[in-house]
Amino acid sequence: MNRYVYYLLYINMFASMVISVPKILLHERKDGAIIGMILGIIAGMLVIYAYLWFFNKFPGKDYPELLKKYFPKWLQFPFLLFLSLVWFTAGLNTLISYTFMLKRFLTPEMPVVWIASTFLIFISYGILMHTKSILYTIEAILIISSPVTIFLSTKAFMSPEFEWDFVREAIMYVYRFPSYSAFTASLYIFLGITNLLIFNRAWSTKRVQVSGKHVFLMGLAGIMILFTIYIVPLGMNGFNNIDHLVYPAITTSDTLRMTFGVIERVLYLFLLFFLAITFLNLLLHWHVTIEILKSLFWIKKFKWKENNLTPYIFIIIFWLISLKTVTSLSEYQLFTYTDYFFYCLPFITMIIIVSFWFVKRRAKV
């Protein structure tokens, strides 16, 4: 199976280990988080299966192109615009969360605009690259970062501060009505596969393969990551007051110590490697956004030395919106808005899957 499809999924899983999912899950730990997680896993695997099945039928084509062929024009324009907005918000959420995190833990004296601009400079170069180049970059950086991530998770489970009693206490809260926020947060982990909307372009010769084995493998990875996200902060920090922590994942990593290492506080290792993974996640989301926007608006006359300048307009818009929101949002507002964004995601995914069925019927494939 094409290993690049796995990367699309894994980046989202790893990045959501720090961004918003831990906090939401741990907030609901007494109100049905565990059942919500199980439902989320099942729904996630179904979503993966639906996407792989659809893109197996159309090798080398991306979703905007298919919509343009098989849907009436009055429908595709607002729908694609709405989709680009969804992806943009997902990327913006990642950007702002990580900027706040960096400000709080790594460089408190740097102004927030500066940190966000550093991200934005490199993102602006990255999202204009070819689709295949983004996949190569992701592979190269994942190969360096994932051993560190696995090492840190293993270290957390085997550290002396980890108390399994808290985990047992958490599992006692199984018999509760599933909480919708926990369901959507765990579904978000599997939604990395939705980046296939644009990235299917990269595989014109070899089809994306769909089989139960692949879906199961992806689901298994999701289960392990979800388990780690939920259990590790609980075991380290205790069950009762963990929702008082603003960033449970990062504070948990700060409790770990590598006594004989060059970098003693695991926090810095964690922050820097997850910086790389978050950057890649942001790159994926905003590349999808800008490709959908490019397929909608393309001003042919706006050229300078044979380089069409329409993507640069979009990038300027992205910069303006990001810098404005970074300065005007507080952390509490960020969390509530992320929560609301996650509430909408299952419906959006459902609409996209229904549209898959329509496109398949019209294409008669």
Add this chain to the structure above:
Amino acid sequence: MPIKTKKLDVSSTFPWIIDKLKPTFDFTHKPLHIDNKQIELLYIKTVVDGDKLHNNVIKPFFEMTSLNNIEAYLTSLPNQQEISSKDQLLVELTKGSVVIGINETILLFDFKKVHIDAPLETKVEPTIQGPQYALSKDLITNINMIRQRYHQPSLRVELYSVGKKVHQSVAILFDEDIVKKEALKQIKSKLKEIDKDLILASGDLTRCLNNKKRALLPTTILTERTDRISYNISGGKVIILMDGDSNAILAPAVFFDFMVSMEDEYHPYWVAKFTSSLRYIGFFSCISLPGLYVGITSYNPDIFRASLALSLAGSRVGVPYPSYIEVLIMLIVMEFLIEASIRLPKAVSATATTVGGLILGTAVTEAALASNILIILVSAVAISMFVIPINEMSFAIRVSRYVVLLFTIIAGMTGLALSLIGLAMWMANKSSYGEAYFKLFMQRKKEET
């Protein structure tokens, strides 16, 4: 294959050639005449091998009986060349060919004299085990050496001529069965499009073959070793040889080709893996160490463990300016050293070592103009730059080191991490004649996804 000659006749062409070349002192017009046989020779004597000419043309002329015999003998000589136009005759005369006019027909023969066809020693890329002879400066000798290493009938050689004023010969070699077709097509079309008057050496040719006018990372390898050339031919690459230069151009080249040394093929497996990973560690440390120093001392000293952080901070006691100025000064002085050592005459090389070691190292620390740890770091950076086997990549890394340093100065550790990712993105976005520059090949298949 019968040599085709265009219908140029002696009476119109010869006066034209003589007229064009008369003012040069080394131009010779020699009519040979005995009994009723007569031929005329035109050649430039400084580039023609007089002995070969005498033995192959002049002596048989005087020993044979009739003019038809002589014409039959001359047309059977192996170094006869095709004639395509009058201008081509002129260019071939300057390369060392001899024009013979016999019986109102013109024949062209190659009697070139070469002084520079001895294989040279490997100076730029020495290895411990493996052949020590490099290519020579003559094109024909080089093709000979490469063919001796690669006995395969599908090895093709094609000849081009570049430079409107100099008419240098350029040869392309490739193995027809396994060459990458897309790259070959691009290279051939680029060679035909070269519009310059003067092409000096292989390096110049590399710049002309590039897609972009301003590039930092190299997309072709320049090498002088025959074993690397045959290794690359069997990998499907195209070799470009230029007459007069002992460096061959290998195209297309991807990032991982620059980190391969021929030693990897001659050492046992684990030794080769070890040296290979050493090179990557050297590459990484060369790029990131200066930035790491600035990031840690000025932005986040608490990253390292307590005793190390205190040592770092303590070694900077007394340095009167911020860390980035210190790093920039030491890096620039080190660049001066490296650049000057290319041009040092042998008499003063000892002085330069003394200057570099004593003055820059010890005295700067004693004067508290730089910290101890920085000196160690800068020398480590300088040495690790030469761990990379191919020089062009190490020069490119020298430049990108400053870009990473700049981003770290601006944005701290965030800048360091992001600029390294940015470098990876830039390399991934580059393509070398149709091949992806930074793709990891993990499946051992011919066509990867």
